[in-house]
Amino acid sequence: MGLKLLxxxxxxxxxxxxxxRPESFRQTMGRTDATHIDRNLVPRSVxxxxxxxxxxxKPASVGDIKKMVNYSNQTLYFLTLASQFRQMRAFTxxxxxxxxxxxxxxxxxxxxxxxxPLDAKVGGLKIKISDLKDLKNETYLANHPEVYLPLSDDDLxxxxxxxxxxxxxxxxxxxxxxxxxxxxxxxxSELLELCDRGISDNYFAYRNLITYTLNFDRKFxxxxxxxxxxxxxxxxxxxxxxxxLNAQSIAPGRHxxxxxxxxxxxxxxxxxxxxxxxxxxxxxxxx
Numbered sequence: 001m002g003l004k005l006l007x008x009x010x011x012x013x014x015x016x017x018x019x020x021r022p023e024s025f026r027q028t029m030g031r032t033d034a035t036h037i038d039r040n041l042v043p044r045s046v047x048x049x050x051x052x053x054x055x056x057x058k059p060a061s062v063g064d065i066k067k068m069v070n071y072s073n074q075t076l077y078f079l080t081l082a083s084q085f086r087q088m089r090a091f092t093x094x095x096x097x098x099x100x101x102x103x104x105x106x107x108x109x110x111x112x113x114x115x116x117p118l119d120a121k122v123g124g125l126k127i128k129i130s131d132l133k134d135l136k137n138e139t140y141l142a143n144h145p146e147v148y149l150p151l152s153d154d155d156l157x158x159x160x161x162x163x164x165x166x167x168x169x170x171x172x173x174x175x176x177x178x179x180x181x182x183x184x185x186x187x188x189s190e191l192l193e194l195c196d197r198g199i200s201d202n203y204f205a206y207r208n209l210i211t212y213t214l215n216f217d218r219k220f221x222x223x224x225x226x227x228x229x230x231x232x233x234x235x236x237x238x239x240x241x242x243x244x245l246n247a248q249s250i251a252p253g254r255h256x257x258x259x260x261x262x263x264x265x266x267x268x269x270x271x272x273x274x275x276x277x278x279x280x281x282x283x284x285x286x287x
Contacts, residue, residue, distance in 0.1 A: 048142030055222035102195035124250030149179035
């Protein structure tokens with residue numbers, strides 16, 4: 001198992017060496033406020049200790065399989081990331097531009113926009129933290145991935161947690177909003193890259209994870225270690241982040257079509273990686 005884990009971590013961490021952004025992408029980014037964003041680094045996260053043995057793989061029924069649209073890995077990654085970006089903009093009200101044109105995924109992107117109206121802006125975001133000691137508590141950190149969001153455009157430090165320790169817990173919500181603005185700019189940067197080239201560093205990490213689970217470890221069973229690996233990828237980190245933000249907001253009713261599409265894409269991702277047990281983990285997490 002140790003060798004398998006080393007192989008996977010190498011595949012994920014080295015994915016950025018396989019691809020360098022072309023000049024055309026930098027020119028595209030020159031038309032946005034994110035010109036200085038170099039890479040959408042996945043923030044740190046903590047997987048919570050829980051009874052992973054109680055989680056189990058759920059064999060897909062024939063009906064479930066038929067619902068799984070035959071998206072390519074690239075298309076599924078792009079659509080899920082684009083859906084997550086649209087959701088986050090509703091939570092934070094940040095002035096990050098929308099993606100308006102997407103040559104590499106033109107048809108599916110239009111379908112996404114037409115089938116899932118943007119949710120109304122969500123109000124009342126208030127980060128729950130009662131004491132600085134929470135920032136040393138595994139359960140709190142696992143339930144609140146937003147405290148690991150970086151406040152830097154090109155590094156994982158300083159994080160929201162670092163600044164809360166300096167400025168006090170009363171600044172938590174303000175710091176998370178600031179970090180979310182940076183996070184959304186990075187997501188926009190990656191989405192524009194995907195629209196321009198069809199690939200990105202984080203896409204390669206996602207693809208390498210699929211390769212690993214299908215070829216090196218076909219029994220990628222429920223465990224804290226495997227959950228930590230999943231959370232090192234953009235899509236899974238964002239799933240957890242959106243759940244946390246939603247639980248800490250006073251939200252108007254979300255558009256049913258948005259919820260259905262979001263759940264459908266998440267199901268696709270879990271099914272593609274054969275990690276449907278991760279859905280049990282997300283259900284247990286409660287900010």
